[in-house]
Amino acid sequence: MDYTSILNKLRPTEQEKTKIKEISHKIIDFLNDYCKKESINANTVLVGSVAKGTYLQGKSDIDIFITFPLETSMDYLKEMGLKLGYLCNEKFNGVASEHYASHPYLTSEIEGFEIDFVPCYQIEDGSQLKSAVDRTVLHTNFIKANLKESQKDDVLLLKRFMDMTGTYGSEFKVGGFAGYLCELLIVKYGDFETTLKEASKWRYGTVIDLMDYKTSKLFNDPLIAIDPTDKNRNVAAALRLDKMAEFIQSARNYLNSNIKEEYFNPINKNTNKENLLNQIKDNESEFIVVKFNIPEIPLDTLHPQLKKTVESLSEKLADEEFNVFASDYWTDEEKVAVFIFEMASSTLNKIKINKGPKVFIERGCKQFIDAHGLENCYIKDDFLVMNVEREFTSAVSYIKHVFTSENIALIKIGKNLKDSLLDSYSFINLEDISSDSSEFWSFIDDFLNPGQYIKR
């Protein structure tokens, strides 16, 4: 297939490239000169996709890493890192905001580009690692040394393909493929199409071991991509099983498709409230929707906590014999989040069976009878059992029960969510949500029509 026209849209423009080169050099020169002049033992380098030449058009976040010798104290590194960042920000009239990865760093918007100033240690290999960001320099060096010029296009194709099929990005919200992992796949398999062909055949536990470290036994992950710069690290550790599966199936779908170009374009989303409500009506499911305020915490903390909480509640509903067809969460990442449960059945009768020991366990039977009274016990198959009154005959009443400070420990709730959830939650009707909330209705579209990203 001829990817020229697609690549023309993916490759950064010459203007973009020139501008980025200019700004990057300007900043790095300024910082290195300043450090030399002030006798600060630090060396500033360009890292990330800009340094590697694997960034997509218009997605050119510039990563500037200020590296310190290993003997530098962590306190000094943090302080000096931020100070140099702010210095640059002032010098080039930026707009700064502090962020936090393994330690604080500064993001500055300069001339329309988002620039991260991250302090880190100078290390030679993974064993010297002092903070998680230290290995970024090693990754950059490895890709610069091992990715051929022509393969940069293949990385762009793969990143775009993954982005448009919903599997790109290692942040928790997605749980997909990191940029570095994409690059390693291209180094491994040679080009974009071969990568898809090979991925079509992946099994659970497939190993990519470019340096032949033979350390795959250390990991029990769906995909094992041993970091060439650290034999004890799986680059694919954050890749969720379902995202790996979606990528495998996307790859097959793509290879069998007659409209391959479409896989590089976004799908058409349905965000029409009336239309989506009609789909819901067709399903004849009861929808339980819980809305609550979220605390101010980083997104990579917020998302896993929301996911864990909704999954735990869903499991508990199933334990109580409510039939959950599907569940998920949504958040605007600013103020509110929503748990949604599509119920296959949400009401139950008033009694259930409490199962005791097998009748052959004499001691266990005695204890069960002592605890519950002989008058309530009977035999079912070879178990001693009893009927007990069901406390909750509707899923909503069960959720209300759980969402109290006494009972919230019944589910695994994200610890930062607990207070705001209990204080602010309410059951809402989808009908009452504004048809203008297109992000929300887009989520409902995803919820009702799973898998639309992986096919065209």
Added chain:
Amino acid sequence: MDYTSILNKLRPTEQEKTKIKEISHKIIDFLNDYCKKESINANTVLVGSVAKGTYLQGKSDIDIFITFPLETSMDYLKEMGLKLGYLCNEKFNGVASEHYASHPYLTSEIEGFEIDFVPCYQIEDGSQLKSAVDRTVLHTNFIKANLKESQKDDVLLLKRFMDMTGTYGSEFKVGGFAGYLCELLIVKYGDFETTLKEASKWRYGTVIDLMDYKTSKLFNDPLIAIDPTDKNRNVAAALRLDKMAEFIQSARNYLNSNIKEEYFNPINKNTNKENLLNQIKDNESEFIVVKFNIPEIPLDTLHPQLKKTVESLSEKLADEEFNVFASDYWTDEEKVAVFIFEMASSTLNKIKINKGPKVFIERGCKQFIDAHGLENCYIKDDFLVMNVEREFTSAVSYIKHVFTSENIALIKIGKNLKDSLLDSYSFINLEDISSDSSEFWSFIDDFLNPGQYIKR
């Protein structure tokens, strides 16, 4: 404990004993004389609980077995057996009806007693067996030789205890302990109370091997009681696991009870329609009740077919995600039968998930997609799945679907039931059943209050 007053009610009266002895001898003498006179090579003997002296007061069915030499042809045995039975019936002014066990036999009511005339072969041990009834003579001889006079009372206590706790009787309807098995238990354990104490400690697969045959490995039953007259037969083969479990728990309950006498009396059953309907209302369950006509078949064929059918339908309902709390059948054993399903939830939404292969199975995924269309498929965890419309959103509509000649094969239906079920079934309301049908309401009481027999 002093069992005198209980035994006084269980032992046959002197009058009863005299009468039975008189009739039995009269019949046996007549048949033996006749055979001698007519040169028929047959010997008539008294067998069963009357012969063994282990029958309960008022439960004195007389078993007369006409035994033929092993070389007799089966045709001759059948013909002559019936002929001799009819001869006796006429001679003593009985009212005869033909029955069928392993071959036809005659039952005759003579002077208020029910007398079975059963032809069989004279065998010395189980290996010579030509028909299932042949071993009855061996059983009778074994018990007469091995049950001490005083132990007959223990057999009566055990039979009555089992009868009142719902575990006596090897016919399929009960699935409990045969009379012969009761006698073997007393021979094994010595007396009634020791039997209960030992039964309290039974495990799954407990072996009773009076003759030390060491053949228990031949059997994989909950209780293994090797027939002293046939080392390849388990006397407890027909004992259902739940009935064994109920006996074990009954025994424990009895041993711990302060009102032991009550275990020899029937429990008080509730057959009050209004009261039972109120219990049902309290459960907040939907009750699905199907009534249909039964064919004229032996009870030991009818009961297993009804049980198999209702259990299979219950499993299918669960497969379709309907939540069945309990199910059972009832029959008047003459005209009609009823299947009853108490539903914890009986309605569902309109969609369900059709699960395909794991995404790692490339070939299987291709087949799934070819069969169902890519547009319908999505990934759930690491499975390829699709949403499909649920054909049945109510348990009743599913049952209606199954109860058609096209779809009845979806369940395991008793072959003799099929036609009459399909021709005559209807859904009924419990409210519409006459409050006079005390046997039916007694069944509903059992259904709603399981385990009432095993405790006092």
